[in-house]
Amino acid sequence: MGIDELTNRINYLYKKSKEEGLTGEEKAEQQELRQKYIDNVKRNFRAQLDTIKKV
Numbered sequence: 001m002g003i004d005e006l007t008n009r010i011n012y013l014y015k016k017s018k019e020e021g022l023t024g025e026e027k028a029e030q031q032e033l034r035q036k037y038i039d040n041v042k043r044n045f046r047a048q049l050d051t052i053k054k055v
Helices: 003-019 024-050
Strands: none
Touching (some): 003 024
């Protein structure tokens, strides 16, 4: 699942949670997707930091 698909699904589940609520399975999926997103952001940030050279 690409980052765009991931964010679209997270946003869909958030909107659904506000409008009608989520099932237990959807809540678990939402937590899993959010964690994947956070892990991806951390990994990308770490990669950027690793490319910085001291002057």
